[in-house]
Amino acid sequence: MNRRNSTTVxxxxxxxxxxxxxxxxxxxxxxxxxxxxxxxxxxxxKVRYKQTVLGAAWAIIQPFFTMVVFSLFFGRLAxxxxxxxxxxxxxxxxxxxxxxxxxxxxxxxxxxxxxxNLIKKVYFPRxxxxxxxxxxxxxxxxxxxxxxxxMMFYYGISPTVNxxxxxxxxxxxxxxxxxxxxxxxxxxxxxxxIRYTVPFLAQFWMFASPIxxxxxxxxxxxxxxxxxxxxxxVVEGFRWALLKTDTAPGxxxxxxxxxxxxxxxxxxxxxxxxxxxFADVV
Amino acid sequence: xxxxxxxxEGLSKRYHIGAKHKAYQTFRxxxxxxxxxxxRKVAGLLRGxxxxxxxxxxxxxxxxxxxxxxxxxxxxxxxxxxxxxxTTLLKILSRITEPTEGYAEVHGRMGTLLEVGTGxxxxxxxxxxxxxxxxxxxxxxxxxxxxxxxxxxxxxxxxFIDTPVKFYSSGMQVRLAFSVASHLEPExxxxxxxxxxxxxxxxxxxxxxxxxxxxxxxxxxxxxxNLVAIQRLCSRVIWLDEGEIVEDGQSGEVVxxxxxxxxxxxxxxxxxxxxxxxxxxxxxxxxxCVHPEDGTSDDQITVRMPFLIEFEFWNLVPDSNIRINIMxxxxxxxxxxxxxxxxxxxxxxxxxxIGLFRSACHIPGDLLNAGLHRVMIRVVKNNRYIIYRxxxxxxxxxxxxxxxxxxxxxxxxxxxxxxxxWTTELLDRG
Numbered sequence: 001m002n003r004r005n006s007t008t009v010x011x012x013x014x015x016x017x018x019x020x021x022x023x024x025x026x027x028x029x030x031x032x033x034x035x036x037x038x039x040x041x042x043x044x045x046k047v048r049y050k051q052t053v054l055g056a057a058w059a060i061i062q063p064f065f066t067m068v069v070f071s072l073f074f075g076r077l078a079x080x081x082x083x084x085x086x087x088x089x090x091x092x093x094x095x096x097x098x099x100x101x102x103x104x105x106x107x108x109x110x111x112x113x114x115x116x117n118l119i120k121k122v123y124f125p126r127x128x129x130x131x132x133x134x135x136x137x138x139x140x141x142x143x144x145x146x147x148x149x150x151m152m153f154y155y156g157i158s159p160t161v162n163x164x165x166x167x168x169x170x171x172x173x174x175x176x177x178x179x180x181x182x183x184x185x186x187x188x189x190x191x192x193x194i195r196y197t198v199p200f201l202a203q204f205w206m207f208a209s210p211i212x213x214x215x216x217x218x219x220x221x222x223x224x225x226x227x228x229x230x231x232x233x234v235v236e237g238f239r240w241a242l243l244k245t246d247t248a249p250g251x252x253x254x255x256x257x258x259x260x261x262x263x264x265x266x267x268x269x270x271x272x273x274x275x276x277x278f279a280d281v282v
Numbered sequence: 283x284x285x286x287x288x289x290x291e292g293l294s295k296r297y298h299i300g301a302k303h304k305a306y307q308t309f310r311x312x313x314x315x316x317x318x319x320x321x322r323k324v325a326g327l328l329r330g331x332x333x334x335x336x337x338x339x340x341x342x343x344x345x346x347x348x349x350x351x352x353x354x355x356x357x358x359x360x361x362x363x364x365x366x367x368x369t370t371l372l373k374i375l376s377r378i379t380e381p382t383e384g385y386a387e388v389h390g391r392m393g394t395l396l397e398v399g400t401g402x403x404x405x406x407x408x409x410x411x412x413x414x415x416x417x418x419x420x421x422x423x424x425x426x427x428x429x430x431x432x433x434x435x436x437x438x439x440x441x442f443i444d445t446p447v448k449f450y451s452s453g454m455q456v457r458l459a460f461s462v463a464s465h466l467e468p469e470x471x472x473x474x475x476x477x478x479x480x481x482x483x484x485x486x487x488x489x490x491x492x493x494x495x496x497x498x499x500x501x502x503x504x505x506x507x508n509l510v511a512i513q514r515l516c517s518r519v520i521w522l523d524e525g526e527i528v529e530d531g532q533s534g535e536v537v538x539x540x541x542x543x544x545x546x547x548x549x550x551x552x553x554x555x556x557x558x559x560x561x562x563x564x565x566x567x568x569x570x571c572v573h574p575e576d577g578t579s580d581d582q583i584t585v586r587m588p589f590l591i592e593f594e595f596w597n598l599v600p601d602s603n604i605r606i607n608i609m610x611x612x613x614x615x616x617x618x619x620x621x622x623x624x625x626x627x628x629x630x631x632x633x634x635x636i637g638l639f640r641s642a643c644h645i646p647g648d649l650l651n652a653g654l655h656r657v658m659i660r661v662v663k664n665n666r667y668i669i670y671r672x673x674x675x676x677x678x679x680x681x682x683x684x685x686x687x688x689x690x691x692x693x694x695x696x697x698x699x700x701x702x703x704w705t706t707e708l709l710d711r712g
Contacts, residue, residue: 016377016386039417043403043410050405118401122394122418123377279379280297 023272030125037128037135044107044136059140060147063095070095074212083214083245089151093242094211094235096148097173100141101231102202104174108133108181109198112189116282126275127268130181134174141170152242162241169237172253172260176230179263186267186274189282210235214245215252227255230263286389287470287501288352288375293384295345295370295525344370346525347384352503354469357496359516359533360505361540367525368505372472375503390469390501393419395460404448408439408458411447415462429465436487437461457484464491471495474505489515509537509615541613547654549678550579556596564669565604565661568638569594572657572678575644584681585652585699591676592642593659601633604669605662608643613654616697622662651699652682 030037049055067088074080075087082090108130112119115129152159188194209231215223226232227249233256236249345367352358360368373379375386376394401418402411412433416426426433434443437457439450447455473492492515496502506512512519512533519536521528529536550571553559559566573579575588583589591608609620621643657676663669 012389012391014377014388014392016374016381016388017384018380018382035423036417039414043406043414046410047403047405118418120378122401124418124420276380279373 019276022269023275025127025268025272026125030127030131033124033128036124037132040128040132041135044132045139048136048140056140056143059143063092063099063144064147066099067092067095070212080213081217083216083239083243085157085239085243085245086155089148089155089157089243090214090239090245091212092148092151093239094209096141096144097170097234097238098206098209098211098231099144100137100170101173101177101234102206103140104134104137104177105180105184106198106202107137108177109184109188109194111181112185112278113192113195113282119278119282126278127182127271130185130271131178134178134181137177138170138174148242157243159242160244162244165237165241169234169241169253172230172237172257173234175264176234176256176260179260179265179267182264182267182271186271186278189274189278205229205231214239215249224251224255227252228259230256230260232256233260285354286351287354288350288389288503289387290348290350290375291385293345293348293371293374293381293386294343295367295374295379296382297342297344298340343525345374345381348522348525348527350520350527350530352501354501355496355499356518357502357504357516359512359519360503360522361507361509361512361519361537362522362528363544365524366522368522369474370525371522372474372503372505376472388470391420392470392472393463393466393468395463395471395473402447402455402459405446407446408434408443408450411458412443412462415459416466419463419466420468421466425467433458433461433465436464436491453484460484460488464488464495468500470501470503472503475507507615509541513537541654547677547679548674549573549676551675559596560672560675561595561661561670564597564599564602564663566596566598567593567675568596570657570659570675572676582681583678585650586647588647589645590642591645591657592640594638594640595661596638597634597636600636603633603664605665606641607660607662609658609660610650611656611658612651612697614697618650618655618697648701649698650680651696652680654679 049058052058054061070091071088075082075091080087111129111133112126118129119126184194184198208229210217210226215226215232215236218226233249233253236245237253237256239245240249344365348367348371360371362368370379372394374381375388376392378394401415403414406414412430413423413426417423434440437454437460439454439458442450442454447458450458489511492502492504496515502515504512504516516533518531519533520530521536521540529539550569550573551567552569553567556566556568559568561567569592571579571590571592572583573590573592574581574583575590593606595606597604605622607620607622610618612618623641623643655678656674657678658673659671659675660668661670
């Protein structure tokens with residue numbers, strides 16, 4: 001109420017002119033549209049599993065069955081080491097944040113193109129669209145995470161105080177997904193090749209992250225350097241916080257966090273730079 | 283209250299023709315283009331073309347150096363032909379797209395109605411869509427809460443508000459969408475051709491709502507092809523053509539100049555070459571003509587005179603069941619009537635063999651009002667598919683008849699001017 005009164009007193013002034021070169025992120029404006037962000041996230045959650053038979057169970061089926069396959073082939077047959085915990089939970093603890101990430105980049109890559117008619121018809125900070133897509137994935141994450149807790153109970157693993165770091169690790173996964181999503185979604189507007197590249201990229205990235213194997217296979221300093229892939233930090237962090245794998249990944253997480261921030265900011269600036277062409281090209 | 287709310291200076295917008303192709307360009311194309319572009323440029327220069335001139339035909343200016351000012355509370359109509367730059371202007375003012383050059387200043391919260399129903403999600407219920415669409419249009423949650431009942435009542439869909447909108451009829455969706463949009467309370471409202479949807483009674487309701495917005499002292503920019511609506515709602519009209527302002531002034535004047543410009547009459551058209559004639563692979567026109575029942579297209583048509591609208595066309599597909607439908611539009615943009623050969627399928631009810639045909643619509647005297655009329659034509663196949671349509675095949679003036687007793691001054695009101703039978707009886711001598 002307060003806000004509306006103030007708008008009628010001193011009217012906001014909008015200046016419209018061509019932008020050149022690198023532009024500011026206008027994060028304050030994104031904040032002003034937080035209600036739209038909320039509604040778009042809520043819409044994505046709401047319609048995600050509409051008209052599916054299994055509904056939200058899909059959020060669990062995907063990581064769970066990947067874990068089963070991994071346990072059979074990598075755990076049983078290939079006898080890949082698993083840092084001293086049973087292989088199934090070793091893989092699943094990594095697959096939960098990984099699924100969140102890969103779903104996030106896949107869906108945000110297509111988010112702008114999928115919202116073409118919104119972009120062509122209404123103004124709002126376009127950043128809201130990929131952000132909402134990534135945020136809506138948190139619900140799936142939570143569902144898959146509940147299964148992870150059940151598995152820990154089954155294997156008799158009790159979490160340690162390190163669990164307190166989990167929200168930060170999730171944030172790291174979110175930042176990585178968003179940074180990647182911003183790059184991909186903005187590029188997808190111009191080059192529809194991205195749509196076909198993303199599944200391949202996601203698969204490639206998965207094998208480049210320690211999902212099926214532990215990063216402890218690498219010796220230092222290579223293991224720390226491996227953290228340049230931010231998902232390494234996320235995955236090893238999850239295992240450390242939940243399963244108490246003995247190799248504390250402190251240095252990896254620092255490297256990963258820096259890499260994720262670089263990804264996020266470069267993605268955001270690239271996105272803002274391309275934003276002016278979205279309505280004309282999409 | 284003469285504060286300037288919108289100030290535009292030297293606004294231009296450039297589009298590259300073929301932007302559609304650009305949108306789907308692949309890495310391969312982009313790469314090969316990037317590699318070959320310098321060579322092509324050099325080649326062009328060697329051939330003596332200036333680089334600017336060489337690229338010229340690929341560029342269009344949707345807006346060229348537009349400057350204007352709009353004051354608080356003004357209701358301004360924007361008219362012009364398709365592609366004149368009307369929508370581009372609104373899109374720039376609403377920040378959907380950026381100008382290429384120039385500067386604009388907007389004071390106040392702006393609401394845009396560029397297309398009704400943008401952002402409706404088919405799987406969500408009416409209630410959910412009201413919130414979603416409202417927030418997309420820039421309403422705050424509390425605002426939507428407060429107006430929710432009003433929005434639903436205006437749209438007349440109380441019973442179905444918790445049904446997913448995919449089960450709505452298209453009319454219901456449009457009503458709900460317009461209702462949400464019209465409850466937006468910005469200081470400036472930009473409206474683009476939203477009235478082209480919905481049935482007549484709903485359109486009237488929409489116009490009423492827009493009138494309310496205007497009366498409340500808010501500023502409205504209204505793009506429409508509906509000149510009647512423009513004249514009714516707007517005091518000022520800006521006429522755009524090819525991205526430039528042709529005229530900016532009092533609405534009656536601008537609209538009538540606009541009509542004069544585009545209403546040179548065209549009473550006969552012939553296309554001798556079948557390959558370039560208007561039409562498509564199924565049917566092509568050879569001749570279209572308006573003429574009095576006993577006369578040629580050079581003769582005047584008066585209000586009293588029966589006349590014919592005639593088409594000659596090639597049917598190019600054997601056994602095709604096609605029907606021509608015409609619409610007569612008055613100079614005010616009102617459809618006087620539409621007509622199809624219902625009684626007699628175009629050729630005694632038989633499917634047409636390949637060949638050249640002529641069909642004519644006989645229009646009786648004492649039906650149309652005086653003034654300019656346009657003929658729109660549609661060719662419908664199997665009663666279902668519109669295989670061809672054209673908006674400006676013919677246009678003609680209907681003149682006042684000289685033998686008519688002039689008992690009135692000026693024109694008679696109405697889209698048509700039929701002579702109707704009246705009876706008067708004496709019921710009781712007082």
